[in-house]
Amino acid sequence: MIGSLVATGRRRKLAAGSQRALIIVAAIFAGWVIYANLFTISDPLILGILFVCGIYTIMFVAIGATPAAPDKVPFYDSGMSILSLACGVFFFTNAGAISDRISLLEPFTPAQLFFGSALMLLTLEATRRTTGMGLTAVVMLFLLYNQFGSLLPPPFGHGISDYTYLLDILVFTTDGVFGVPIQVVASYVFLFVMFGTFLSKAGGGEFFFNLASLVTGKSRGGPAKIAVISSGLYGTMSGSPTSDVVATGSITIPVMKRLGYKARFAGAVEVAASTGGSAMPPIMGSAAFILAEYTSVPYQEVVLAALLPALLYYLGVFLQVHLRAVKDDLRPSDGEIPTVVETFRTGWVFMIPIIGIVWALLAGYSPTFTAGVGVLAAVGAATLLKATRLSAWQVIEGLGETTLRILPVAGACAAAGLVIGGLSMTGLGMKAANVILTISGGQAAVTLVIAAVVTIILGLGMPTPSAYILAAVLVGPALAKLGYPILQSHMFLLYYAIMSALTPPIAVAALAAAAIADEDPFKIAFSAVRLAAIGFLMPFAFIWNPGLLLLGDTLTNSVAILGGVLATAAIAISIEGYVGVALRQVERLFLVLAAIAAVQPVLSASLVGIVVILLLSARYVILLRRQDGMKPA
Incomplete structure (x- = not known):
């Protein structure tokens, strides 16, 4: 059960020539990312479109559908790769019209409806291949809520039930697939x-x-x-x-x-x-x-x-x-x-x-x-x-x-964009x-x-x-x-x-x-x-x-650093119950309480915790020296 939730598609080991070609294509894509980020000022929507569609084009060739996927790229993976490329070409060539259209008011053309729906489905499949069914199931659950949540009673219901409304926000704006996660x-x-x-x-x-x-x-x-x-x-x-x-x-x-x-x-x-x-x-x-x-x-x-x-x-x-x-x-x-x-x-x-x-x-x-x-x-x-x-x-x-x-990060973040867009909607x-x-x-x-x-x-x-x-x-x-x-x-x-x-x-x-x-x-x-x-x-x-x-003034930060270090040591000693000598349960509890005091935002309380931990540390040092002194030479 757990294995099926985290199982991802298999990274293919292509034939030498094909693998070399894949590396070159992926390197060209990386070169474009460098150019787009460091040498041009890209429109966020266009950058997101080209990045997502380019990543998907490579992903469906590089990663198989299941953990047992063959090394040879099957026709359906080639088809999804080509479809991803086609989505990229469509969105890029129509980026101006998409940017200028008034969301939720202008109706979709048949081509916009087709490529928008295709990109959403490709995102779900890319998520499943790269992160497993866990995240994919969560995204699908939110999509179902976005589509059919109007049927739920208050306070969980909402008034949105039109698929084109959902598609408009999630694919044709920077609030969905091309939102903050994928932009980052x-x-x-x-x-x-x-x-x-x-x-x-x-x-x-x-x-x-x-x-x-x-x-x-x-x-x-x-x-x-x-x-x-x-x-x-x-x-x-x-x-x-x-x-x-x-x-x-x-x-x-x-x-x-x-x-x-x-x-x-x-x-x-x-x-x-x-x-x-x-x-x-x-x-x-x-x-x-x-x-x-x-x-x-x-x-x-x-x-x-x-x-x-x-x-x-x-x-x-x-x-x-x-x-x-x-x-x-x-x-x-x-x-x-x-x-x-x-x-x-x-x-x-x-x-x-x-x-x-x-x-x-x-x-x-x-x-x-x-x-x-x-x-x-x-x-x-x-x-x-x-x-x-x-x-x-x-x-x-x-x-x-x-x-x-x-690839896995991009797939997960594109899917997360679907969730964020739906939640805001x-x-x-x-x-x-x-x-x-x-x-x-x-x-x-x-x-x-x-x-x-x-x-x-x-x-x-x-x-x-x-x-x-x-x-x-x-x-x-x-x-x-x-x-x-x-x-x-x-x-x-x-x-x-x-x-x-x-x-x-x-x-x-x-x-x-x-x-x-x-x-x-x-x-x-x-x-x-x-x-x-x-x-x-x-x-x-x-x-x-x-x-x-480190969000306070100099004194606050300094005391917090000292208190944090000593509290961390006290917690570690308490968990292990040993510091050269075995500790009693009451001593371990006392260390925890002192650690809590040491990280208090109140200066006096923090200083009390720090002093207690230092005194306990001194006691353990003395005990260890006595223990070493009792050992035969």
């Missing part, structure tokens, strides 16, 4: 994915792994710590929990198992670490860009606000892994750890594009320009050394791979907000709990961007009605959309790790939830205390 994907998301592709192709992934090995490889639990750090670093490029698990877990999980780590723990470490990649700036699973566009908060502010929570998340996972390693006496890596010289002999070039992106962000440039700087810096830096230099064909491959990597978002507030009785804490649960449920089996978008339009209005600032409330929703990737019963990241670890995905998921506990608690802390998002 067609611009800076595409370029940031390209940055990650070129950085990885030149050897950036290996550099990050070696860097993690250099830092933690010889300590207890070294391989698990390597997984945490390397997954976090890799997440800055990929931003996808599943791809992060596959990329880094294929190395770290077998190493952990070989050294005697249980398969369940090895898989859970990788899942918890990889899921955090979607919270790690600058890419954040592309949802950060959608959040910035949807809320009108500058992207630089989103990245800055996301930085501390992401670091605290990884600190929590790292500390739990360390405490578990100490408690279970897990061994360090038995492989050769690279030296500083070996790591940076070629790896130093990968610092250039990262510095370039940071500079562009701090200088206040747009996300699109920032991503462009990252791409040029990544390719340019790689040419400095022979070991990292990319050939002309590798550059073409990098461009083509970027397009192929963006019928007003269901505000109705859902009213229902949530009615259930919670308007109590802030209860509303936040409901919002978290609903967001996780919406995200089960879905990509992070889709889960966030659904939560933003359905749950976001409820948080707004309670008066929460827009950035804090949407960061709250984004975090739970991210955490849905490791939450049972679906836990797509755990499904990916299970295949590598050869373990039950449910066991991995439940263990990962424990390791990632900070991720579930953090949103309540930062919506409560804006200093954790």
Whole structure:
């Protein structure tokens, strides 16, 4: 059942000549995206039309209809690819007339009705192939509501029942398929994915792994710590929990198992670490860009606000892994750890594009320009050394791979556009907000709990961007009605959309790790939830205390940083129940209470929590020294 919800179409392995042709076509498409974003001022509708139809043209050739699809492209996939191209030609050649027509008043021509309906059906099929039936079923449910909701009684009913009305909003304006999600994907998301592709192709992934090995490889639990750090670093490029698990877990999980780590723990470490990649700036699973566009908060502010929570998340996972390693006496890596010289002999070039992106962000440039700087810096830096230099064909491959990597995100965001358009058309978002507030009785804490649960449920089996978008339009209005600032409330929703990737019963990241670890995905998921506990608690802390998002004054932010670090350590120790000595239940509870106090927005309460945690830490240090002193020489 779960497998059918998350099962996607199979990525085809075409014959050598056909695969080469596909890469070239995909590279040409990527080149057009660069040109359209950096060198022209494109009309949003035209950009969306060409991007969606071009992506679909490639998608139906590259991805089969089922997990068992043949490598040879069948006639129906060729037909859908040609139909996608035809839709693109029609919409592009008629873009002026479509832009000038008065929505909902001018009737459709037969051609407009045909190609509009075809594009909607192609979007549903593209969503099913790239994200599975989970998101597709949700989109179809909303489409059914949009079409037949007039039959429902108040307050859930609406007055719209005409199919052409639905088609007009969802396909012939920038409120539907060509709306905010696809506009974001067609611009800076595409370029940031390209940055990650070129950085990885030149050897950036290996550099990050070696860097993690250099830092933690010889300590207890070294391989698990390597997984945490390397997954976090890799997440800055990929931003996808599943791809992060596959990329880094294929190395770290077998190493952990070989050294005697249980398969369940090895898989859970990788899942918890990889899921955090979607919270790690600058890419954040592309949802950060959608959040910035949807809320009108500058992207630089989103990245800055996301930085501390992401670091605290990884600190929590790292500390739990360390405490578990100490408690279970897990061994360090038995492989050769690279030296500083070996790591940076070629790896130093990968610092250039990262510095370039940071500079562009701090200088206040747009996300699109920032991503462009990252791409040029990544390719340019790689040419400095022979070991990292990319050939002309590798550059073409990098461009083509970027397009192929963006296929699932594009399919999901086009489908999300259908949902957003329908919600704005019928007003269901505000109705859902009213229902949530009615259930919670308007109590802030209860509303936040409901919002978290609903967001996780919406995200089960879905990509992070889709889960966030659904939560933003359905749950976001409820948080707004309670008066929460827009950035804090949407960061709250984004975090739970991210955490849905490791939450049972679906836990797509755990499904990916299970295949590598050869373990039950449910066991991995439940263990990962424990390791990632900070991720579930953090949103309540930062919506409560804006200093954790660096949104306060200098004193507020400084106290919040110190309180956040100590609270994270206290929670990690409490969960593991061990800090060199076993803790009693009452001590673990006391640590939790002190952690809650440490992140209070009230300065005096926060300082009390901080002092208590420091005193407890001093006590544990004394106990450990006494314990070491009693050991025989």
